[in-house]
Amino acid sequence: MKNGTLHMVGLSGGKDSTATLLLAIDRLGKENVRAVFADTGNEHPETYAYLDYLEHMLGIQVVRLRPDFSAEITNKRMFIARDRRAGRDKRGDKIRWSNKAKRRALAVLQSTGNPFLDLCMLKGRFPTNRARFCTEWLKRDVIVEYVDSVVQDEGRTVVVWQGVRRNESDKRKHAKKIERVAKGYYNFRPLVDWTIEDVFRCIADHGLSANPLYQMLGRVGCTPCIYATKGDVRLLAGSNPEVMDRVRNWEGQVGQASKKGFAAFFQGKELAGTKPGEVSDLVFWERHQIDGILKWAAKEGPFLREDWGRAADDGPSQGAGPRCGSEMGLCE
Numbered sequence: 001m002k003n004g005t006l007h008m009v010g011l012s013g014g015k016d017s018t019a020t021l022l023l024a025i026d027r028l029g030k031e032n033v034r035a036v037f038a039d040t041g042n043e044h045p046e047t048y049a050y051l052d053y054l055e056h057m058l059g060i061q062v063v064r065l066r067p068d069f070s071a072e073i074t075n076k077r078m079f080i081a082r083d084r085r086a087g088r089d090k091r092g093d094k095i096r097w098s099n100k101a102k103r104r105a106l107a108v109l110q111s112t113g114n115p116f117l118d119l120c121m122l123k124g125r126f127p128t129n130r131a132r133f134c135t136e137w138l139k140r141d142v143i144v145e146y147v148d149s150v151v152q153d154e155g156r157t158v159v160v161w162q163g164v165r166r167n168e169s170d171k172r173k174h175a176k177k178i179e180r181v182a183k184g185y186y187n188f189r190p191l192v193d194w195t196i197e198d199v200f201r202c203i204a205d206h207g208l209s210a211n212p213l214y215q216m217l218g219r220v221g222c223t224p225c226i227y228a229t230k231g232d233v234r235l236l237a238g239s240n241p242e243v244m245d246r247v248r249n250w251e252g253q254v255g256q257a258s259k260k261g262f263a264a265f266f267q268g269k270e271l272a273g274t275k276p277g278e279v280s281d282l283v284f285w286e287r288h289q290i291d292g293i294l295k296w297a298a299k300e301g302p303f304l305r306e307d308w309g310r311a312a313d314d315g316p317s318q319g320a321g322p323r324c325g326s327e328m329g330l331c332e
């Protein structure tokens with residue numbers, strides 16, 4: 001092996017990856033550990049501040065990775081401009097982009113440098129539970145490509161330290177402590193048997209604070225996340241109204257870049273009686289775009305289980321519903 005083994009920690013700014021980083025530094029020394037953060041462009045400002053704090057307190061530099069979709073966007077522009085397909089879809093609409101939709105999309109479909117926004121414009125939609133492309137394109141692939149470049153270009157073995165705990169979820173209850181992913185690429189999960197209390201204790205024992213987002217929103221990760229609960233939306237609308245303004249702008253841009261002309265960040269949260277096809281398209285989008293969601297989330301009244309995919313309106317991200325699910329340091 002040309003340059004020895006690289007020990008890398010996929011850092012999200014959350015508690016588990018922070019504790020993992022501290023363990024790695026304790027065991028190997030900070031000069032032998034590389035912390036890597038995949039920036040979705042949809043992070044809470046507190047998370048960026050927390051990375052700066054860790055760098056300052058630990059005397060390290062966090063490698064920040066941002067996926068770049070400009071080449072894919074250029075290809076999509078060519079595809080839209082040249083689209084002459086024949087035929088109709090299941091709803092009877094023409095498959096090809098109309099000239100009006102082409103003009104509208106081409107006016108806005110440019111790389112902005114924000115990975116989350118660019119990916120959604122590229123797809124012409126926001127991610128949903130059924131089409132959760134965000135985790136894969138914004139985190140998993142970014143880290144895997146980075147590891148691959150170190151293995152191939154630098155000829156090193158890479159051990160990725162992951163802050164995965166078996167008692168986090170059913171999906172992770174059989175997580176292995178060590179796993180060979182490919183030649184020269186291993187995952188190591190030193191926290192598999194830890195409890196949440198162990199994690200916070202480890203951070204405190206090192207004289208550090210956890211990300212303040214745990215106090216503010218109860219979780220760290222995309223803000224907002226497509227899995228935000230009704231409680232999350234309420235809380236965020238009160239504490240960070242600028243986030244909702246950003247979502248409103250993004251809905252406008254992604255909608256313009258899409259064939260149908262509309263997009264909703266929380267489209268997967270089907271409000272009662274407003275599944276596609278049950279109401280007119282205009283009513284559907286009005287109810288699901290951010291202002292409709294904010295109105296709905298502000299309303300008191302019984303929680304509708306099926307609206308949000310969680311067991312109850314149980315406050316910030318404590319429910320048993322779907323989660324991001326990335327092991328690469330995404331949301332915790």
Ligand code: SF4
Binds near residue numbers: 127132134138323
């Ligand atoms: S935190 Fe939520 S929005 Fe962000 S990548 Fe994960 S599922 Fe997608």
